[in-house]
Structure formats: C-alpha cells, structure tokens
Amino acid sequence: MLPCKPCAAIQVEDPAALLPQLELEPTLSAEDILFVAWDLTLDGTADTDDAKALEQAGATPWLRLHFTTPAPLSANLDRLETELEQVSVLAAAAGDEAHFQILWHPEGADSAELLVTDYAFLVKRAAVAITGAQVAAQVISQPLPPDPQLLRDLYSEEIAAYLEGVALRPGDPANEKTAIDLLMELDPGSAIISDSVPYPEPTWDSLPRAAEQAALGYGISVFDATSSKPSSITPLKLLAAEFQGDLSFDPYSSPVGSTGVQGWSFVRGEDLDLRVIVESATVGDEISLTFSDRPLELRKWTIRDAQDNHTQVTLQNTRFGGKLPSKLFKFVEQPDKTTPE
Numbered sequence: 001m002l003p004c005k006p007c008a009a010i011q012v013e014d015p016a017a018l019l020p021q022l023e024l025e026p027t028l029s030a031e032d033i034l035f036v037a038w039d040l041t042l043d044g045t046a047d048t049d050d051a052k053a054l055e056q057a058g059a060t061p062w063l064r065l066h067f068t069t070p071a072p073l074s075a076n077l078d079r080l081e082t083e084l085e086q087v088s089v090l091a092a093a094a095g096d097e098a099h100f101q102i103l104w105h106p107e108g109a110d111s112a113e114l115l116v117t118d119y120a121f122l123v124k125r126a127a128v129a130i131t132g133a134q135v136a137a138q139v140i141s142q143p144l145p146p147d148p149q150l151l152r153d154l155y156s157e158e159i160a161a162y163l164e165g166v167a168l169r170p171g172d173p174a175n176e177k178t179a180i181d182l183l184m185e186l187d188p189g190s191a192i193i194s195d196s197v198p199y200p201e202p203t204w205d206s207l208p209r210a211a212e213q214a215a216l217g218y219g220i221s222v223f224d225a226t227s228s229k230p231s232s233i234t235p236l237k238l239l240a241a242e243f244q245g246d247l248s249f250d251p252y253s254s255p256v257g258s259t260g261v262q263g264w265s266f267v268r269g270e271d272l273d274l275r276v277i278v279e280s281a282t283v284g285d286e287i288s289l290t291f292s293d294r295p296l297e298l299r300k301w302t303i304r305d306a307q308d309n310h311t312q313v314t315l316q317n318t319r320f321g322g323k324l325p326s327k328l329f330k331f332v333e334q335p336d337k338t339t340p341e
Contacts, residue, residue: 002033002191005247005266006214008206008236009035009062009222011196012229015050019057021233028058032240034233035099037062037222040090042083048093055095062099062140063090065126071106073118080122084129092133099138101167102126116150120157127162140165143195146172146179155186163187165220167195173216180217196222203232204280207239211264211277215249243275250274 012018015038028034036059040046051061065087069080091100102123106115119142127139139162144150146168166183168176176194183192194213200206200223210221223236246269255263255278263278286304291297300314 002219003031004033004240004244005219005249006210006239006243007033007035007220008210008239009037009193009220010199010230010233010236011037011062011064011222011224011226013038013226014229015054015061017229018059018233019053021230022054022057022059022237024234026234026237026241028237028240030058031244032058032237033060033244034058034236034240035060035062035220035222037064037101039064039066039103041066042068042086044086046086046090048090048095051094051098055097060097060099061094062101063094064101064103065090067102067104067122067126068107069104069122070108071115071118073121080125084125087126088129088133091130091137094134094137096134096136098134099140099165100126100130101140101142103142114144114150116153117157120154120159123159124162138164140191140193141167143167143169145169146175148178148182151179151182151186160187160190163190165191165193167193167222168218170194170197170213177216184217191219192217193220193222194218196224198227199223199225199230201231202280203230204235206235207277208262208264208279210239211266212262214266215251215254215264246270247275 010018015036018036022028036054038050040063042065048061048063051063054061067080067083069076069083073080087100091098094100104119104122106118123139123141130137130139141163144154144167166187168179168183170176180192183190197209197213200209206223209223213221243266247266248269250265250267253265253267253274255265255276261279263276266275266277267273268275288302288304289298290300290302292299297318298315300312302310302312304310
C-alpha cells in the first residue's frame with residue numbers, strides 16, 4: 001500500500017534544477033513522499049548524482065531507464081546484457097528509496113506497438129538486475145495503453161512478481177477505469193500510475209487533478225514538466241505533507257459546490273481524519289492564505305473577487321478544542337431535511 005493518497009510525481013528534464021525549489025519552505029519531511037522523475041540513457045553516460053541530491057532534499061528519485069536493444073531481444077542478448085550491466089551499477093548507487101521505470105524504445109523499430117512477449121522478458125531481466133543490486137528498489141512498467149486485452153496478454157507472461165507499479169497512459173476516463181479495475185484483479189498489490197499529464201499553470205490546479213485521478217483508482221499521478229521549468233512545486237510539496245498515511249477516497253463526504261465546483265475527500269484509516277481538495281472558484285476570484293513558520297499555522301486569508309474587491313480575515317489569539325453552546329444554533333424543521341440558520 002502506498003504511504004499517501006493522492007501521491008504525486010513530477011517529471012523534469014533536469015532534476016538538479018529542481019533542487020532550489022525543494023530547499024524552499026515548506027520542505028519535505030522524512031515521511032513526505034514526492035517523486036521526481038527524469039530520463040536516463042543506458043549508453044554509459046548516466047550517473048546517480050542527481051538521485052543522491054534529491055534524496056538529501058527529501059524527494060524520492062524515479063529513474064526512467066531507456067532501453068534501446070533492438071527486437072527481438074532473444075537475437076540481441078549481448079546488447080541487452082550491456083544495458084543491464086549499466087542498470088545494475090545505477091541501481092547499486094541510487095539508494096534504497098529509488099524507483100526504476102523500464103522503458104523500451106527498440107532501435108530501428110518501425111512501429112510504436114508494444115511487443116508484449118519481448119517487453120515481458122525485458123521487465124523480468126531488468127527487475128532481477130535492479131533488485132539484485134538494490135533489494136528495496138521499486139520497479140515500474142513503462143506507460144501502457146489502457147487496453148484490457150494487452151494488459152491480459154502482458155500478465156499472462158507472469159510479470160506480476162517483478163513489478164511494484166504499472167503505469168497507464170491517460171485517455172478516455174471510461175477506458176482508464178476499465179483498465180484500472182482489471183489491474184486490481186490481475187495484480188492486487190501493485191500501484192497503478194497515471195503517466196503522465198501536463199503539469200498545469202497555475203500550478204495549484206495540480207491538486208484537483210491528482211485528486212480526480214485518485215478517485216478514479218490511480219495511486220500515483222505523474223505530472224510532466226519536461227517542456228519548461230515548473231514555476232513552483234509548492235502545491236506538490238503540500239500534497240506530500242498533508243496527504244500522507246493510510247488514506248482512502250471517500251465519495252460520500254466529497255463536497256460539490258452549487259456552481260458545479262467539485263471536491264474530493266480522503267479519510268485516514270487510523271483516526272478517520274479528513275482531507276479535502278476543492279477545485280478553484282470562478283475565474284477572477286482569488287484567495288491568498290498566509291501562514292506562520294514554526295509552527296506552520298494559518299494566520300490570515302484574503303479574498304479578491306472578480307471586481308477586485310478585497311476581503312481580509314485575520315486570526316488572532318486563536319484557541320482550539322473549545323466547546324460551543326448549542327443555543328448558538330437554531331434549527332428549523334422542514335419536511336425533508338433539517339436546515340441550520
């Protein structure tokens with residue numbers, strides 16, 4: 001079971017460029033899970049310096065390993081063995097928190113269609129090389145189309161024991177839901193990953209997107225920020241801090257606004273603590289939250305409406321855990337419901 005819900009990953013071109021943002025407040029604690037993914041070619045030039053730096057900054061490295069051995073693999077075992085040797089070296093040096101994604105782009109291939117038998121063979125060989133060098137490493141498939149028959153064919157090759165996560169390419173939500181339900185049946189213990197969706201601007205829109213995908217059944221949402229350096233990863237850091245632990249999507253307590261604004265609720269199993277993510281309000285409205293540092297507490301918020309009117313609420317001398325007398329509230333009985341005034 002994943003230690004967060006929703007969990008998020010951000011895929012970048014240069015992970016080192018993300019380090020200054022990881023060092024800004026709020027920083028990641030040892031319990032917070034934020035994956036940072038990037039591509040590595042297996043041509044002898046890749047190293048794990050970025051993985052070590054990310055771990056020191058609190059992030060979890062996600063190494064996307066690009067295999068290029070031509071198909072069929074059985075006829076190119078020497079080339080494959082060279083790439084596997086590099087993978088073993090990378091896995092041994094990357095640290096025990098690292099995740100490894102097995103991507104195969106066979107050299108000279110005329111089609112992007114997945115060769116299921118060959119890819120299953122690659123997954124098995126790569127997983128053995130990775131876990132042989134780093135026993136705690138997590139192995140993830142490349143993004144697969146949400147095609148039930150392809151998934152059945154792939155799992156008929158007995159790959160379940162070699163994967164900790166299965167990535168799906170997002171598409172039609174109905175097809176994704178069918179594929180997710182099938183994967184839960186084929187491999188109940190595996191994380192299901194949405195790989196990937198563009199990292200949005202404004203970046204706070206990543207939160208409802210991650211919540212929406214978690215409600216669909218995904219365990220991890222990968223956000224693609226390879227086309228440009230992300231302006232901020234603060235939303236993802238807050239998601240990692242606030243949505244850690246044994247959380248489950250709770251459709252029965254998820255709020256829906258009168259204007260169609262949607263919300264998603266997640267409940268923690270151990271104490272029934274509730275976490276809620278709500279979509280942004282109408283375009284033109286804006287709310288700014290101000291927090292104190294050490295401890296991190298909400299101090300005030302400012303609301304700006306579409307007419308540029310500002311309303312500010314400041315919290316002072318706050319007290320917690322107090323009880324309110326019942327006479328503060330008046331309830332009016334109606335035929336079908338009880339409405340507080």
